[in-house]
Amino acid sequence: MNTIEQKLQILDYTFNSYIKTASFENNIQQPLTEKQFDIYRSIDKQLNYISSFGPNQTTAEFVSVKGNWVINKYGLRPLEKSQRDFVTSEYLTLPNSSTWVKEETAQDEIKLIKLAPLFKTNKNGVLIINIPMVSLTNLIYKQAESNPIYIYNKDGTLIYQSNKEVKKSKSTKDVFNEISKDNSQTGIKEMNTVDGKYKFAYSKSPYNGWVYYTEINKADIATAMKPTIISIFIMSLSMLILTCIIAYLCSDYFSRPLRDLLMFFPKGQKGVYKDEFELIGQSFRKVIDHNQLLNDIVTSQAEKLKTLFMLNLFRGRISEMEVKEKLQDFKYPTNWCHFFVLTIQIDGLDQSKYTKKDEDVLLFAINKIVSEMVSSEERLTPTVIDSNVQATILLCPDIDSNQWIPTINQHAESIQNRVKDEFNLSISIGISSPYQKLTECHQALEQGMDALKYRLKVGKGSIVFYDSIAAIYNNKIRTFFPKKLENQLFDVIKKGDNEKSIEILHLLLLELFNSKNPHELEVNIMRFINDLMGLMQILGMETIILEDHKTLYGAISKMRTSEEIELFVKNKIMSPMIQTIKERTNSQYKTISDEIVHIIQKEFDTDLTLEKIAMRLHYNPNYLSSIFKKEFNQSFSEYLALYRYNMAKKWLLETNLPVKEIAEKLQYKNSQNFIRSFRKYEGTTPGKFREQHRFDSISF
Template structure:
């Protein structure tokens, strides 16, 4: 089977889409116009028959009254009551006057005939006759058998003409109004006729039938009195083909269709209430729709023109709409179906490629999820170990989606869980790692995810941070204790092991998680005298106060090293002074004070070595910096020694370097950001490539650009996100993934924080401006 391209299918569909409605509308218009014309014509025929009926009945009614007046006249009554002598000319003349009053051009009455069977005479226009000697007296005599006193009867005209004029009769039939005489007597022995030639009905009807139209008047005996074809007069209604049995037409008016000689006719009829005559009009449907034929031809021409125009539009429009599909197929390395073998159109090819991408994406997502979990575990471990600066801690919380959760917690605590012993159990030391994994899962199952951080194991200890939005400390402590008991009980039921749990004091600052972790560990050390399977709150130890520990001002040390790199003397001097104040505010012994001093010295010397500075550049000749520091006794002289011996000389060295190197280093770092912004780029990677210390590069970059490396990278990614939102159709999720966000929600939150609106709103606003 031949395989068509999507372009051909789209073009064909477009042609059908425009052709079918046009053809439907054209056909419907023609059909509707034909129906309207037929209805109007039928309505016109009904009105015409009503007018025809009124015209004819008006004359027939005049004839009826005239004949009735004649039959009731004294002359007629006298002639019917006494033998009539033809020699009585006076009576005959009086009768002729009465008869002449009945005949008129208006009523079309040509002859009035009086017959007396009892006295055997007949009077008509041509004279007085002995009735039984009249040629057609038998046929006429039979009319006395008519059922009613007055009867409208179709008779051959020859009955009422003498033999001399019989061949000159203008109409073959005569319509006779027959009245039985005498009117007032039950014994009828005479007849009165008012004869109208059927030819006169044409003037009464006052209508000229059109082409393919037949007009008929049918009496109550189913005889045709009038027909647009005169040869049909006198025949029965069934002979016309339009009326099979007039008695079936019981309604006063009506209309029906019928087939005659392979042609369809509309037959309209109207029955007279005066004499029960039937007025019929039959007209061909084709003649009615003759005007509609012109509409049909015009509709066909217009429809074909519209079809051609829309077919061309569909062709060119389909090609334009197909262009992106073709480009997409070419970009994914495919060829259009007419250029390649096998089944399937462009979308099949695209679908195959997308399935490959989805498979690759699924694999990448699995790998990324593994890396994310590893990164998350490392972050939480560093948080508990206290090796994160506050800013890094806040950034990581946002990065891993814990920012809003922690912001909503009013107090937190850390619980530490340890398996007491495997002695006298069914487990061996090789099972310890698996058992710790089981304890982790149990803890995460029993503690709702919205009130905890992911649990992890540090040195055979399961550690979990729990938070709450409740400000009541007693209720929070009770809640944590209940969780600890539930975990301990579940482990004992499922694993048949004793589990001890240490609970830290509550805290509100996530930076204090490391202190809480150590409190939990310290609480567990009291198992030595409390025994196995215990829950030990740190609140019961150390008088309920937080664990006392010396907090080395590491952040201040880092900022001091940055100030040295940036050659900022004022800031470096102030940080050194602040460092000394932080150390001195601790309640330590003289020996303990030496530890932070020597730690600072050690950090400075390591920094010197990493920066490529020699001891000779610092003025060191004989002796050791450690020995010099050890000889000093007062805080003021120690501070001055650090400034004069190390910090100020280093600032001078870096000032000399900066004049030639800073700008070049910053430009290289900016170039690396522009090339690798969509990777997991860090300042440590830049330092490794540029062969500099990371802290040194951080200080140089901040001095040259006015912002930290992470701030600059974040701003650069934000600008790229704005560009992609405005110029591409990339989804928010795709942009977030490309810019190394853990999930789209983190990206949306960061974007809104800096721009004040969401990425979707930014794209919508830009599209409105563009249009």
């Protein structure tokens, strides 16, 4: 059975893989003619190649009822009406997409019928695999010639007999009924017949339900029993000799172990102890101590393996089969119905005695607290992920997961209070939706992280269930960006008014944090930071460099509260900008480059050239060009074009000026030149840019 079905299963699975491909489904839908020779040749080559995996002389036919063609060993041909009627009535009506068939008109072969497309209700194609009976005969062992092999399908129909010259001593129906009564996969049955007792051995296939059986010849049984009888005799004789040897050695049994043990001890130690028993006892105690040490090492390694398993689980790197094996190996609880992922983050270290370097140690301490406060029957191993988040899988034994929510909330509050008491730290906790499969841990972890992001809305020390905010995340309504407040803030920054800028910044962030969706809040914050950096570029200021070479975007993305973001923007970005502007104002444009920039910002909408500025400042144009290039790492014309481009964007978004009028204000000779220049910077025309972004600029 194994020999035959190995070939059949490989053939079946290989054809399954083929008919699942997109090219197969595409080909079966369309008519083929001699003009599509490449398609025909590809299909024919694939059918011949896959057929080679089956028994010898296996062939395959590909029938497209919709395309009205057939490909077989005779080539590509139109589907005749009789063939079409036969395929439609006999094959397309089969209850299963894959069926083994033996037809009365073709007793010398069996067929595997596959309906296509495989996973669709409407079937319009058939793949027919023909396997000659002679090829099955070649797979049967030679010794089966005296005792023929019979194969029945699950309906009791004889589909194969290895030796047709041997007459069966029982009818097919009686044999099949006798085997069907037994639930065993394999066995030996005995039946009473007119000619005497009749024995046969059988095996049921889990693959296709076929039943294999062969008659047992009495002479063969006697021949097979001879080695057994001889073996029993030899074994009995060996046991007798072994018993005699054991009896002989019993007299020396008690003293020999002591002598063997003493051989392993140094001779000098024997005089230290009263007798050999004390020496052996002390040695055993040392062995026990060493064994305990080894057990401690193994336990430590087991905890590390559990942590590694949890990390791989949270990252979606473990299959369902591996999960079952690891749960059994690590002796985790199995009597649960759902699980939640509880994620913990520290709200901030700015107002505590700890520094950023202590965050990893604090998270591991919190991880230990979770292990102590939640019993091992209610969780899997708590784990620290990416030195940023602590995550724990909480197991829910109830079928109704909502009944477990109060318990989870109680655990979360207890953990918060414990961390507050021991470290004087505020932590926030996010809790995912309930899941049933541990392979979905990475999705539950993402939900826990999304729940933590909502802390930007509700503040520090939050406990947020993802289910309570899922509707907010799924809400696709677009929020407005407070562009007017941003423009007011930028105007105040340009004037160097620090107090007024702090006031407007606070109002602007309040508007941003009114966004209900945390994802949209992140986008709006990043947009605001991007606009701030654009203002810095327009003012000719250097990019701000943070500690550890972090970018502004990276630093903002890791902040967890609105207060933290406001302090960062005020102290790290806005204050340095205002200070720089004040220094420039107080020095009254002490450098020539600043004077040029000041002229550009005031007179960008005039016919401005470096030669005209040189005449006003009484300098050589080449000299001004070189110092401007050295100061700003770009030429005068590039800076002027960029400034006009930014002003063009501002007018497009904030005014209703026509594109032609904007081009004239920016000193373009015609609007087409302006459009080409704008497309070079933005990748789109001014009109399309206004349509795409005008909605963003509307604020309340």
